[in-house]
Amino acid sequence: MNLAHLSAEAATHGLFVMAECPxxxxxxxxxxxxxxxxxxxxxxxxxxxxNNVPNPVDTWSKRIITRLADGRPTVYPSDGPPYAPFIQWALGSDQFFQSPVGMMVHQKAGLMISIRGAVKLTQPYAAPTLSAPSPCVTCVENACLTACPVGALGQDTAYDVPACKAYLNSADGIDCMTQGCAVRRACPVSQRFDRPAAQSAYHMSVFV
Incomplete structure (x- = not known):
């Protein structure tokens, strides 16, 4: 299996190769x-x-990606503890970056990141000769910095999880619960990625 074949097969299941790293x-x-x-x-x-199986997205991801890997080793974010260093792997690639609000941002998905698993290929990692900078570098408005209605996410501040969840569980939080995190939606790259609101709503319901 080569990367092109894996990428083509992944696309038939609504998946894509987000990045490669050593x-x-x-x-x-x-x-x-x-x-x-x-x-x-x-x-x-x-x-x-x-059929409402437990943890359906994780269960589906393991079934599909294991099949795509065709016998090669696979790793999943839900495996553990100990958990695999997915954030370290992502930031070690040329596709993921740290955003101003602390969350990772991806060249194509923006802040709408959903890493479903990893496949380990035997071929050596080939570093790109040219790497594009973070999309945040050319972002003029930096709308993500002010998008959170309760200031739970912002520049140079730790993510205030209690404040976020309290807002989501209130009547005022219905927009974020049904459309997805306002900060993630504010990112211009996220908007181009065009993730369905129903998917974002599902992830929000699991988070809360």
Missing amino acids: DPESNSTIVLIGANATFWGIFTTSPEYQ
Whole structure:
């Protein structure tokens, strides 16, 4: 299996190759697989979703990505403890960056990041000759910095989880609960990624 084949197969399941990075434990490549804009429509027809199995997104992701890997090692964010260093892997690639609000931002998905798993390929990691800068570098408005209605996310501040959840559980939080996190939606790259509101609402319900 090569990367092109993995990418093509992933696309048929609403997934895409988000990034590649070197495996620090071996001379090989870690491929991070994430959900794209077509994921929700495909996932909601799956037996995991239709039959209300526990942790349906994780269960579906493991079934599909294990099949895509075709015998190669796979790793999932839900595996653990100990948990695999997905954030370290992502930031070690040329596609993920730290955003002004602290969350990772992706070149294509913006702040709408949903890493579903990783496949370890045996071929050595080939670093890109040219890497694009973070999309935040060219962002003029920096709308993410002021988008949170309760200031739970902002520049140079720790994520105030209690304030976020209290707002989401209030009558005022209905917009974030049904449309998705206002900060994530404010990112211009997120808007171009066009993730369905129903998917964001699902993730918000699980978070709360």
